[in-house]
Amino acid sequence: MATPANATTFSGEVWAELRLADAGDVPHIHALIHQMAEFELLTELFAATHELLTSTLFPSPPRPPFTSFTALILDLSPSPLPASGSSTIASHRLDLSASPLADPEAAAFASPRGGGRVTAGFVICFPNYSTFLSKPGLYVEDIFVRAPWRRRGLGRMMLSAVAGKAAELGMGRVEWCVLDWNKNAIDFYEEMGAEVLPQWRICRLTGAALDKYKGDQEEGGGSKAAE
Amino acid sequence: MATPANATTFSGEVWAELRLADAGDVPHIHALIHQMAEFELLTELFAATHELLTSTLFPSPPRPPFTSFTALILDLSPSPLPASGSSTIASHRLDLSASPLADPEAAAFASPRGGGRVTAGFVICFPNYSTFLSKPGLYVEDIFVRAPWRRRGLGRMMLSAVAGKAAELGMGRVEWCVLDWNKNAIDFYEEMGAEVLPQWRICRLTGAALDKYKGDQEEGGGSKAAE
Numbered sequence: 001m002a003t004p005a006n007a008t009t010f011s012g013e014v015w016a017e018l019r020l021a022d023a024g025d026v027p028h029i030h031a032l033i034h035q036m037a038e039f040e041l042l043t044e045l046f047a048a049t050h051e052l053l054t055s056t057l058f059p060s061p062p063r064p065p066f067t068s069f070t071a072l073i074l075d076l077s078p079s080p081l082p083a084s085g086s087s088t089i090a091s092h093r094l095d096l097s098a099s100p101l102a103d104p105e106a107a108a109f110a111s112p113r114g115g116g117r118v119t120a121g122f123v124i125c126f127p128n129y130s131t132f133l134s135k136p137g138l139y140v141e142d143i144f145v146r147a148p149w150r151r152r153g154l155g156r157m158m159l160s161a162v163a164g165k166a167a168e169l170g171m172g173r174v175e176w177c178v179l180d181w182n183k184n185a186i187d188f189y190e191e192m193g194a195e196v197l198p199q200w201r202i203c204r205l206t207g208a209a210l211d212k213y214k215g216d217q218e219e220g221g222g223s224k225a226a227e
Numbered sequence: 228m229a230t231p232a233n234a235t236t237f238s239g240e241v242w243a244e245l246r247l248a249d250a251g252d253v254p255h256i257h258a259l260i261h262q263m264a265e266f267e268l269l270t271e272l273f274a275a276t277h278e279l280l281t282s283t284l285f286p287s288p289p290r291p292p293f294t295s296f297t298a299l300i301l302d303l304s305p306s307p308l309p310a311s312g313s314s315t316i317a318s319h320r321l322d323l324s325a326s327p328l329a330d331p332e333a334a335a336f337a338s339p340r341g342g343g344r345v346t347a348g349f350v351i352c353f354p355n356y357s358t359f360l361s362k363p364g365l366y367v368e369d370i371f372v373r374a375p376w377r378r379r380g381l382g383r384m385m386l387s388a389v390a391g392k393a394a395e396l397g398m399g400r401v402e403w404c405v406l407d408w409n410k411n412a413i414d415f416y417e418e419m420g421a422e423v424l425p426q427w428r429i430c431r432l433t434g435a436a437l438d439k440y441k442g443d444q445e446e447g448g449g450s451k452a453a454e
Contacts, residue, residue: 033358045359052361068295069356069363129296129353131260131369132272134279136296137433139366142358163432163440173433180426193436197429199407205390206364206400209420213390 008106008118014076014094016154018161020087021071021122023058024112026050028119029071031109036144040179057124066138066165067127074121074145074154075111090161094152103148121145123158128175135172138162143176159192177202235333235345241303241321243381245388247314248298248349250285251339253277255346256298258336263371267406284351293365293392294354301348301372301381302338317388321379330375348372350385355402362399365389370403386419404429 021029030048037046057071072089084091103109103118111117121144128139140162145154159174166174178185178196186196205213248256257275264273284298299316311318330336330345338344348371355366367389372381386401393401405412405423413423432440 033361037359042359048358048361056356056361056363068354124356124358126356127295127353128355128366129283129351129368131275131351132264132269134260134275134283136283139355141356160440163437164442167437167441172437173431174437175429175431177427178430180428186428189430192432193439194430194432197431200404200429201407201413202402202424202427202429203405203416203421204400204402204424205419205421210390210394210399210401212420213387214394215391 006107007102007104009100009102010076010078011096011100014078014096014101015081016092016094016120016157017075017077017081017084017088017117018072018090018092018123018158019075019085020065020089021057021073022087023054025071025073025119025122026053026058028073028109028111029053029057029122032119032122032144032146033142035146036142039144066125066169069124069126072123072125072158072162073111073119074123074149074158075113075117076120076149077115077117079115089165090157092153092157094154096152101148101152103146105146105148109146120149121154121158123162125162127171128173130172133172135170137171137173137175138166140174140176155188156192159189163192233334234329234331236327236329237303237305238323238327241305241323241328242308243319243321243347243384244302244304244308244311244315244344245299245317245319245350245385246302246312247292247316248284248300249314250281252298252300252346252349253280253285255300255336255338256280256284256349259346259349259371259373260369262373263369266371293352293396296351296353299350299352299385299388300338300346301350301376301385302340302344303347303376304342304344306342316392317384319380319384321381323379328375328379330373332373332375336373347376348381348385350389352389354398355400357399360399362397364398364400364402365393367401367403382415383419386416390419 030050033048037043057069106118109119111119123143124141125138127136129136143158163174260275264270284296333345336346338346350370351368352365354363356363370385390401
C-alpha cells in the first residue's frame, strides 16, 4: 500500500501514553467523536460542539477522575516519554520495526502535549451502579482508536487500563455497548473476558419525546397516571 | 381472587409520593431489589447488602440528587399527604374505588415515614453521558413496583418524573435497559415515547474476569499489548 504523500510515517519504537484529558484536548476529542460516528454509520446523531464538550467534561472545579465523566487521551510519541506524570493512566512501548505505520492525519492530530506526539484515540467513561451487587462500576461510553493505529494492541491497552482502574477502585463491573454487526469488536471483547449479554435491549427517550415530560413531574404525570 | 388473610386492603383514594430515599429506606430497598431479581430470574446475581447499599447510595457528605447515584422511593398513603416536602419528586392521587387493592406485604413494607404509608417501589438512576450529544443524561438502573401495586399508573408516574427531571436539567437522554422477553415492559416503554434500540448489546466484565486486570494498567497491559 503506497504511503499518502502527506502522511507521517512511524517506525521502530513508538511510545504510547493513555492519560487524563484536559480542556486543551477538546478539539481532538471532537474530531475523534466525529470519526467514531462515521465508523458507526451514525453521523445523523452527531451534535457535539467544543463548547458543550468543554463544559460537560471539564467543569470547574474539576472532579476526581473516575468519579464522574472522565475523558482519557491516547498519545503516541516518536521518542521515549518522560517519567509518568500524574495524568498518566497507562503507558506502553510499541515496536513498529516489522511494519512501519503511515498516519495521514498526524499533523491534524498533533498532540497539545507537543514533542512530536500525535493523538490517536480516546476513552470516555463514567461510574455506573449495579443494584444486584450494590456497588459502583465503570461504564465505557466510548473507546476509539484512529484507523491507522488499529490492530496494534492499543485498544486492548486502553480497555485493560480502564478495567484495572475499576478493579483497583473496588468496583463490581466494567460495562459498555457494542453494535451486534461489529463482529471484530465482539470477538475482541470476548477474548478480553467480557460477556456479551444477548437479552438486554437499550431503551432511549430523547429529543421531542423527552421534552414533552418537562414540568411533567408536578402535575401532568399525576393526572395521566390517574387515568 | 380471595384476599389473603393478612393482607391490608386499600380502597377509595390513596396518595402516592415519589421522594428521595435516605439511609432509613435501605432495608426496603434491599428487599425490593431482591424481588426484582426474582422477577428477572436473576437471583444468582443478587449480592446486595444493607451495608453496601448504605455506603454507596448514601455517602457522607451527601451528593445533590441526580448528580450521582440517586435512589427514589414510592410510598403510598391511605390519607392525604402533607404539602410536598423538599424530598418530594412527584405526587399523585390514585382512585381505587372501582377496584380495591390487597397488599399482603403492607406490614413488611411499612414506610419509615410513618402515617400508615407503605413503600411500594423504588427507582435508582444516575447520570450517563452521550458523546454524540456532548451532554449528560439520566440512566435508570432500576424502576420497580411491587406486584399488587402494578397496572395502576405508578410505573408511568415514576418514569415520567425521572424524564421530567432530566428535561428540566437540560439533559439529552433518558436511557434504561429491558429484557427482550418482557413484552409488557417494551410495549409500555414504547407507549411512553422511548425507542428500543435493536442493534446494541451490553458487554460486561465482572468477577474473576475483571479482577485479573487489577494492577494491569502499569505494566501487564503494556506487555500484553506489545505481543
